[in-house]
Amino acid sequence: EVQLVESGGGLVQPGGSLRLSCAASGFTFSSYWMSWVRQAPGKGLEWVANIKQDGSEKYYVDSVKGRFTISRDNAKNSLYLQMNSLRAEDTAVYYCARERFSGWLVHFFDYWGQGTLVTVSS
Amino acid sequence: SSELTQDPAVSVALGQTVRITCQGDSLRSYYASWYQQKPGQAPVLVIYGKNNRPSGIPDRFSGSSSGNTASLTITGAQAEDEADYYCNSRDSSGNQHAVFGGGTQLTVL
Numbered sequence: 001e002v003q004l005v006e007s008g009g010g011l012v013q014p015g016g017s018l019r020l021s022c023a024a025s026g027f028t029f030s031s032y033w034m035s036w037v038r039q040a041p042g043k044g045l046e047w048v049a050n051i052k053q054d055g056s057e058k059y060y061v062d063s064v065k066g067r068f069t070i071s072r073d074n075a076k077n078s079l080y081l082q083m084n085s086l087r088a089e090d091t092a093v094y095y096c097a098r099e100r101f102s103g104w105l106v107h108f109f110d111y112w113g114q115g116t117l118v119t120v121s122s
Numbered sequence: 123s124s125e126l127t128q129d130p131a132v133s134v135a136l137g138q139t140v141r142i143t144c145q146g147d148s149l150r151s152y153y154a155s156w157y158q159q160k161p162g163q164a165p166v167l168v169i170y171g172k173n174n175r176p177s178g179i180p181d182r183f184s185g186s187s188s189g190n191t192a193s194l195t196i197t198g199a200q201a202e203d204e205a206d207y208y209c210n211s212r213d214s215s216g217n218q219h220a221v222f223g224g225g226t227q228l229t230v231l
Contacts, residue, residue, distance in 0.1 A: 035220065037165075045157070045165065045208050047220040059218045095164060099220075107212045107220065108155035108170035115164055 002026040002111045004096050009116030016086050016120070022079040022096030022113055030054075030074035033099040035109060036081045038092035046092075049081065050099055064090075086120045093117050126154075126209055126223035133229040134199045142194045142226045144209030152211040154192035156185060159206045159225075168207075169194055196228075204230045 008020040020036070035050040049060045049070040058070050069082040079096050094116055097109040126146040134140035144154055153172060157165035167176050169185035182197045192211075196203055207226045213219035 033218075037222075044206075044225040045159075045210075045222040047210075047222060050218060050220065052218075057218065061219070100170075102171060105151070106153050106155075106171040108167055108210065109157070109165075109220075110167050110170075110176065112164040112166070 002098070004098065004111055004113035006094065006096055006113045006116040009094065009118045011119045011121065012086055013122050014087060014120055017082070017084045018086065018118060020081040020083065020094055020096075020116060020118070022081075024077045024079065024096075024098075027098070029072075029077040033101065034072060034079045035097045035099045036070060036079075037095045037097055037109070037112075038090075039095070039115075040089075040092040043092075048094070051079070083118070086118075088120050091118060091120045126211065126221055128207075128209060128223040128226045130224070131227045131229065133231055134196070135231050136201065137198055139195065139197045140199055140228065142196075142207050142228065144192045144194075144223045145190055146211070146214075146221070146223070147190055148211045148214035148221060149187065149190050149192050151214050153187060154185070154209045154211050156183075156192075156194045157208045157210065158203075159208065160204075165208065199228075199230050201230050204228055 003025045005023045036048040051058045051070045067085045071080045096113045098111040156169040159165040173185045184195045186193045209223040
């Protein structure tokens, strides 16, 4: 059974840092792209960042570029999101999700974790 | 970057058919995927690709696409289908970014 379990969320002051983790199990973690997707309270889903199977490619939404860093440790079946210079607008539930590409035309997220809440407030 | 536009809210009578739409330039190049999210829960994939359902998703859910518009159709809506629905596709800029629609809140009357 595929499982994704996020951890590391919490309350942090503006300008602070936080590192999220996502522990994966039930599949060959090193074979898949992985993403972080967030959802601000009462708002919609926003893709944040993704990383290729071997970590050689990483992409970010413009609003977090230069502040967030996605990484992975395939030996530990884990995905990470280092968040620096946090702002109030980064407050959200952060989900890790397994990302799939089938050819060039098809893209989807087939498994999601339960999410971890990050609150940026003084 | 790309944008995907969804109607904020749609309602359907129990047992009737409802179509939820998603518009965006990226949909001319890529298929949409669709997610169901109930309050306090993580999103669940319901449709991907041309019209594929993951295991466990009822066959009353179907997907279609035309031009810059993708649609999720629920044929014979059930009370348990009341949820928020989000579309998603790759960014049409040619990079590996993803983009989500703003979501549609479905009410089953």
